[in-house]
Amino acid sequence: MSMSGTILYLDGVSVAFDGFRAINDLSLVLDRGEMRAIIGPNGAGKTTMMDIVTGKTRPDSGEVFFDGQIDLTRHDEAEIAMMGIGRKFQKPTVFENHTVEDNLLLSLKGQRSIFPALFYRSSAADRRRIDDILGVIRLGARRNEPAAGLSHGQKQWLEIGMLLAQDPKLLLVDEPVAGMTDAETFETARLLKDIAETHSVIVVEHDMHFVRELGVKVTCLHEGSVLSEGTLDFVSSDERVVEVYLGR
Amino acid sequence: MIARRLFSSDRRIAVTIATLLAAAVIVPVLNLAVPAESAFHVPSYVVALAGKYLCYALLALALDLVWGYCGILSLGHGAFFALGGYAMGMYLMRQIGARGVYGNPDLPDFMVFLNWKELPWYWLGFDHFWFAALMVMAVPGLLAFVFGWFAFRSRVTGVYLSIITQAMTYALLLAFFRNDMGFGGNNGLTDFKDILGFSVQASETRSALFAASAVALALGVLVTWLVVGSKYGKLLMAVRDAESRTRFLGWRAENVKLFAFTLSAMMAGIAGAFYVPQVGIINPGEFDPANSIEVVIWTAVGGRGTIVGPIVGAIAVNAAKSWFTGALPELWLFALGGLFIASTLFLPRGIVGLWDRWQQMRATRAVPAEGKAAARTEPQPAE
Ligand SMILES: Nc1ncnc2c1ncn2[C@@H]1O[C@H](COP(=O)(O)OP(=O)(O)OP(=O)(O)O)[C@@H](O)[C@H]1O
Ligand SMILES: [Mg+2]
Numbered sequence: 001m002s003m004s005g006t007i008l009y010l011d012g013v014s015v016a017f018d019g020f021r022a023i024n025d026l027s028l029v030l031d032r033g034e035m036r037a038i039i040g041p042n043g044a045g046k047t048t049m050m051d052i053v054t055g056k057t058r059p060d061s062g063e064v065f066f067d068g069q070i071d072l073t074r075h076d077e078a079e080i081a082m083m084g085i086g087r088k089f090q091k092p093t094v095f096e097n098h099t100v101e102d103n104l105l106l107s108l109k110g111q112r113s114i115f116p117a118l119f120y121r122s123s124a125a126d127r128r129r130i131d132d133i134l135g136v137i138r139l140g141a142r143r144n145e146p147a148a149g150l151s152h153g154q155k156q157w158l159e160i161g162m163l164l165a166q167d168p169k170l171l172l173v174d175e176p177v178a179g180m181t182d183a184e185t186f187e188t189a190r191l192l193k194d195i196a197e198t199h200s201v202i203v204v205e206h207d208m209h210f211v212r213e214l215g216v217k218v219t220c221l222h223e224g225s226v227l228s229e230g231t232l233d234f235v236s237s238d239e240r241v242v243e244v245y246l247g248r
Numbered sequence: 249m250i251a252r253r254l255f256s257s258d259r260r261i262a263v264t265i266a267t268l269l270a271a272a273v274i275v276p277v278l279n280l281a282v283p284a285e286s287a288f289h290v291p292s293y294v295v296a297l298a299g300k301y302l303c304y305a306l307l308a309l310a311l312d313l314v315w316g317y318c319g320i321l322s323l324g325h326g327a328f329f330a331l332g333g334y335a336m337g338m339y340l341m342r343q344i345g346a347r348g349v350y351g352n353p354d355l356p357d358f359m360v361f362l363n364w365k366e367l368p369w370y371w372l373g374f375d376h377f378w379f380a381a382l383m384v385m386a387v388p389g390l391l392a393f394v395f396g397w398f399a400f401r402s403r404v405t406g407v408y409l410s411i412i413t414q415a416m417t418y419a420l421l422l423a424f425f426r427n428d429m430g431f432g433g434n435n436g437l438t439d440f441k442d443i444l445g446f447s448v449q450a451s452e453t454r455s456a457l458f459a460a461s462a463v464a465l466a467l468g469v470l471v472t473w474l475v476v477g478s479k480y481g482k483l484l485m486a487v488r489d490a491e492s493r494t495r496f497l498g499w500r501a502e503n504v505k506l507f508a509f510t511l512s513a514m515m516a517g518i519a520g521a522f523y524v525p526q527v528g529i530i531n532p533g534e535f536d537p538a539n540s541i542e543v544v545i546w547t548a549v550g551g552r553g554t555i556v557g558p559i560v561g562a563i564a565v566n567a568a569k570s571w572f573t574g575a576l577p578e579l580w581l582f583a584l585g586g587l588f589i590a591s592t593l594f595l596p597r598g599i600v601g602l603w604d605r606w607q608q609m610r611a612t613r614a615v616p617a618e619g620k621a622a623a624r625t626e627p628q629p630a631e
Contacts, residue, residue: 054496081498093493095486102482112498114507120479166497 004068007032007170007200013052013062014224022048023059024224030170035196037211038204039235040221041244046204047090049221050172054087055080067169082112086168090175090204092155096148100139100158103147104130107162129165136191137161152179160191170200177210189213208236220244261473264556265466268302272462276455292451296526297570299458301563303523306465308546308558310515313472315544316553317481318508319488321406324413325516326540327420328388330530332517334424335387337437337530338371339380340448344441357439358432368430377444384521385514392513393506400502400509405491414537421535436531443525454526461522465559468515472555475511484508545588551598560599 003009008030015023023045030036038046051057052064055077064072072080081087095103108126111117134140137157142150147158156176163171173192177185189210195201196216205211211218211232218235220228228238235241275298278290307329314320346353350360355367373379395416399409427433446453475481486494487501494501524530533539543562550561565587572580595602 056492077492077495078498078500081496087496089493093490095489095493097485097489098482105479106483106486106494106499107497112500114480114503117480117483118475118478118507162497 003065005032006030006068007034007066008053008202009063009065009068010049010053011063013049013059013064015048015052015057015059021224023052026062026221026225028219028226030200030202033196033200035192035201035203035214035216037214037216037218037232038202038221039206039208039211039218040227044221045224046221047174048224050087050174050202050204053080053172054085078112081166081168084169085172086163086166086170087172088156088159088163088174088176090178092152092159094147094150094155094158094162097146099144100134100147100150101130101143103158104133104161104165107165109165109167133161133164136164153181153184156180156188160188164195168199171195171202173201173203175204175206177205177207182209185210186213208232258473258477260556261469264559265469268462268466268469271298272459272466275462276459279451279455292454295451295454295458299454299461299526300523301566302458302461302465303519303526304543304546304566305559305562306461306468306519306522307516308543308550308562309465309468309472309555310512310519311543312547312552312555312558313475313512313515314505314508315547316557317476317488318484318505320505320509321410321544322413322509322512323410323537323540323544324415324417325512325543326537327417327535328392328513328516329520329523329539329543330417330420330424330532330534331388331391332384332520333524333530333534334431334437334520335374335380335383335517336521336524337440338374338383338431339377340440340443340525341437342371342375343443344439347441348439356432356437358427358435359430362427364430371430381521384517388513388517388520389510392510396506396509400505403502414540417535417540418537421532421537424532424535432531434532436529436533437524438529438531440525440528448525448528457522457526461526464518464522468518469555469559471511471515475508476555480504480507542584545584547598549587549591549595549598551595551600554597554600557598557600564599 006029008028010026010028013023013026014021026045026049028049038049040046048057052059053066053072055072055075059073066072066080066083066085070083075083095106098106105122105126108129131140134143137160139150139154139158139161142154147155150158156179160173160176163173176192177188180188185207192201192203192214203214217230218232219226220235220238220241222244227244228235228241275290275295278288279292279295282289284291307325310328311322311325314322341356344356348357348360350357352360355364359367374383399412404412423429424431424436425434431437440448442448443453443457446456448454476484483494483499483504487499487504491501494504520530520534546561546565547558548561549565550559551557565584568583569580572583591598597604
């Protein structure tokens with residue numbers, strides 16, 4: 001496999017926690033500009049895979065490359081984020097005591113050093129960007145309210161908004177529609193498809209309607225490695241996948 | 249510009265600063281210009297006591313910057329206070345000159361007593377006030393920077409961090425007890441004569457020290473308010489509430505903490521420097537871990553995560569302590585412990601939080617109170 005042209009390249013990655021192999025010889029390649037859906041039963045290692053890519057967990061073995069040449073295993077979370085990988089957590093994680101607007105302000109792409117933050121003056125460009133994102137995530141009316149007061153679905157959207165503000169090259173989105181109504185789920189699929197026009201995206205989701213809505217290539221993980229890969233129809237008719245989901 | 253922002257956006261801070269500046273003028277006048285027979289006369293011992301409280305308030309404010317706003321529960325802030333105090337104490341020792349018991353113009357009494365022949369290198373420069381003033385901030389700042397550099401980089405958090413801060417102040421306590429450290433050992437530094445050429449005993453000097461402490465505290469409030477209100481301040485609270493989230497956004501949480509910790513240590517050092525000439529002594533007892541824990545209690549009682557809270561807490565608890573140690577000395581520790589437990593259980597935001605709730609109830613008597621109160625978010629306690 002050639003690495004150039006890939007935004008993310010995992011080869012033979014393994015990680016064990018106290019002897020338990022959460023990721024087992026996992027290989028996965030994402031092309032630049034591609035959106036991929038990842039499915040798999042609970043405990044398949046989907047979140048752990050994201051932990052490895054974002055520098056939270058170091059793999060025991062294997063290669064993890066970003067953008068064709070950057071070895072991610074040599075960098076920590078903040079460095080990886082600055083290189084252009086953004087992440088939405090499975091459990092929505094926003095700054096609860098901060099207003100919706102401040103959550104976005106802290107996520108805005110740009111300087112990440114202490115002194116510029118100390119002397120930061122809000123610029124017209126930043127305000128415009130925040131306004132735009134607030135429009136996209138439909139939280140304009142609540143911009144000055146603390147994020148703690150948002151509903152579960154709204155927090156998911158705010159976190160997606162924070163990703164947008166960060167403007168990464170690659171977005172890792174862990175279970176974005178958990179706790180959403182059908183209408184919200186549909187909206188989220190639309191939003192992610194929009195984002196995928198200009199970004200590379202990995203979406204982990206259990207909701208098959210949502211995955212179908214995305215209409216992209218699907219990878220099914222099981223016990224820490226790839227079980228099946230292809231179109232949703234192909235993957236969902238794969239006997240091994242059916243067995244994993246039903247035969248337990 | 250700052251002043252306009254102050255008066256429009258945060259009345260409470262403006263009132264606090266104005267009160268401190270007014271006290272800096274009024275208290276000295278009532279002490280010096282009003283005759284002793286008058287009911288308005290403020291006796292000198294009250295001036296000194298109040299000056300001491302203001303230093304404690306600045307120390308508590310410094311702690312709150314890291315604890316209330318960043319979730320770093322330092323149980324060693326007394327160390328930074330004491331180091332600032334020692335730096336000032338060294339200057340005051342040098343001001344004694346040949347007026348010590350041994351009349352040695354070159355060495356402080358305790359060094360003569362130890363048979364030392366010359367001044368250790370680390371005492372050089374303390375003849376100059378400007379140098380001492382610099383060290384008051386630089387020494388605690390440097391210690392905090394080095395300590396924080398290692399602790400935050402290795403991601404020591406929560407209880408573990410609290411324990412090593414406590415160990416830090418304990419280690420300094422033991423070190424400063426030793427005579428060969430060259431800081432007066434057990435007895436510390438005392439018998440001061442002059443500060444900037446004025447007798448430390450004179451009531452004019454005492455009034456001036458009180459005024460200077462009040463101004464220093466006012467500046468501390470202003471700086472804290474500016475820091476906390478900046479984008480960096482928002483980041484500080486974000487690190488408190490969801491540290492790993494800030495990392496995944498590209499922020500270096502360790503640097504965010506390091507800046508606040510260092511700034512806070514410098515503020516604590518300044519507080520110690522104003523404290524020493526007013527109480528007339530600095531000794532290793534100031535490094536006692538129990539002192540650092542008391543600062544945490546003042547802050548909790550006043551209301552952490554607020555700017556006014558630690559000031560109110562430090563003054564209220566110490567006023568209570570002064571009264572108790574006069575009236576019922578054996579009960580003070582029980583009262584202090586009870587106060588801490590009561591405030592953690594019933595007043596998560598301390599006296600200031602109670603005041604806020606009372607204000608809200610008054611404002612929304614017509615409207616059901618709960619809705620408003622629930623909408624207001626309170627800072628989450630540190631883990
Ligand atoms: N830090 C850790 N320490 C120990 N075990 C872990 C750790 N992180 C993950 N695991 C284990 O690794 C396995 C894979 O977990 P992971 O969270 O990646 O699954 P997942 O595919 O995201 O599942 P879900 O759909 O439930 O979110 C689980 O059995 C989990 O308990
Ligand atoms: Mg998961």
